[in-house]
Amino acid sequence: MTVRRGALIGCGFFARNHMHGWAEVEGAEIVAVCDRDTAKAERMRADFGVPHAYGDAEEMLRTEKLDFVDVVTTSPFHKQLVELAARHGVAAICQKPFADTYADAEAMVRACEAAGVPLAVHENFRWQRPFVELGERIAAGRIGKPVYARISFRHAFDYYANQPYLTEVERLSLMDIGLHLYDLARYLVGEVETLACRTQRINPIVRGEDSFTSLLGHVGGATSVVECSAFAKYDPDPFPETTAVVEGTEGTLELLRGYRLIEHHAGSSFETNVDVEVPAWGAKPWQVVQRSVAAFNRHFVDVLNGKAEAQPSGAHNLGTMALALASYDSAASGSVIRMSEWRETGHG
Ligand SMILES: NC(=O)c1ccc[n+]([C@@H]2O[C@H](COP(=O)([O-])OP(=O)(O)OC[C@H]3O[C@@H](n4cnc5c(N)ncnc54)[C@H](O)[C@@H]3O)[C@@H](O)[C@H]2O)c1
Numbered sequence: 001m002t003v004r005r006g007a008l009i010g011c012g013f014f015a016r017n018h019m020h021g022w023a024e025v026e027g028a029e030i031v032a033v034c035d036r037d038t039a040k041a042e043r044m045r046a047d048f049g050v051p052h053a054y055g056d057a058e059e060m061l062r063t064e065k066l067d068f069v070d071v072v073t074t075s076p077f078h079k080q081l082v083e084l085a086a087r088h089g090v091a092a093i094c095q096k097p098f099a100d101t102y103a104d105a106e107a108m109v110r111a112c113e114a115a116g117v118p119l120a121v122h123e124n125f126r127w128q129r130p131f132v133e134l135g136e137r138i139a140a141g142r143i144g145k146p147v148y149a150r151i152s153f154r155h156a157f158d159y160y161a162n163q164p165y166l167t168e169v170e171r172l173s174l175m176d177i178g179l180h181l182y183d184l185a186r187y188l189v190g191e192v193e194t195l196a197c198r199t200q201r202i203n204p205i206v207r208g209e210d211s212f213t214s215l216l217g218h219v220g221g222a223t224s225v226v227e228c229s230a231f232a233k234y235d236p237d238p239f240p241e242t243t244a245v246v247e248g249t250e251g252t253l254e255l256l257r258g259y260r261l262i263e264h265h266a267g268s269s270f271e272t273n274v275d276v277e278v279p280a281w282g283a284k285p286w287q288v289v290q291r292s293v294a295a296f297n298r299h300f301v302d303v304l305n306g307k308a309e310a311q312p313s314g315a316h317n318l319g320t321m322a323l324a325l326a327s328y329d330s331a332a333s334g335s336v337i338r339m340s341e342w343r344e345t346g347h348g
Pocket residue numbers: 009010011012013014015034035036037040055057072073074075077081095096097122123124162163165176289
């Protein structure tokens with residue numbers, strides 16, 4: 001088997017999940033890690049037995065013979081790093097948010113297309129077991145044609161402790177969790193024609209919005225509600241669970257807290273536990289997230305080997321970016337946005 005040679009760029013909080021994920025995947029090996037904070041790069045190299053650590057991505061790309069890079073920095077650095085990979089003819093995975101602006105995201109897609117290299121966005125929510133299961137059941141026609149969905153991520157877990165930069169950003173929940181939820185809405189129900197969004201800033205410690213509620217009109221007539229709050233008090237706190245319901249013409253799929261997936265039909269229902277085992281390297285309550293990272297990485301090896309199209313690709317993620325960015329316009333103006341008419345208006 002060909003073993004694909006990869007390098008990870010950005011050795012911060014979430015990158016450790018990526019590294020553990022890569023260690024589980026056959027057919028790929030991380031041969032170098034990079035962080036402009038060289039102490040972090042060196043720690044990651046030592047912890048995961050990686051041959052080389054770098055402080056400069058350009059130098060790493062010049063020195064190493066790579067098949068792909070896995071970009072796990074925060075978004076302000078994504079464009080420069082993905083374009084660097086493209087210049088070296090190397091495939092790229094880019095963490096979300098893919099970019100801060102639509103124009104940057106488009107430029108990244110163009111650069112990789114021109115270089116003829118695959119570009120995937122690390123959208124791991126659709127790779128979480130509950131959503132893989134939901135997607136497969138919908139694709140198999142078990143609930144007929146989806147007509148309504150609700151996708152919900154509500155908690156008050158202090159996730160700013162691990163990601164302190166989130167308290168400073170002007171655009172918070174839509175660009176952080178919203179992108180994941182919109183990707184799920186497109187994956188489960190299809191493309192979006194219209195969008196109306198309200199945002200709220202509830203927790204005084206954050207600068208941006210920490211809650212949003214969106215109403216989506218999908219091509220073909222389905223409606224979905226996509227909602228997120230990082231300041232919703234529940235006991236026990238449900239972080240990091242996403243709940244969902246998808247109603248179709250023949251049945252309903254209901255994903256409840258506790259990873260309970262219930263399939264309803266007229267007069268009958270059955271329940272499946274869609275939780276996953278905690279990986280040896282992981283910890284509750286992160287297990288579904290941690291397994292999804294490994295699943296995404298495994299999928300990317302198939303992409304490199306020409307066996308799959310990236311799910312999602314950079315090009316596909318442009319539509320998700322448009323939804324998140326258009327949500328700010330809708331929230332500011334109080335209007336419904338027709339996505340075919342939406343254009344970015346110079347932010348960033
Ligand atoms: N998909 C998910 O479930 C999930 C969860 C958490 C975070 N994330 C995303 O992962 C990304 C990273 O988040 P994090 O919390 O790990 O951030 P972090 O700040 O902890 O780590 C980012 C690292 O990148 C390094 N870096 C920045 N620019 C660089 C450059 N040009 N070259 C080399 N290294 C550079 C920084 O020094 C830092 O160590 C963010 O985009 C975030 O939104 C995704």
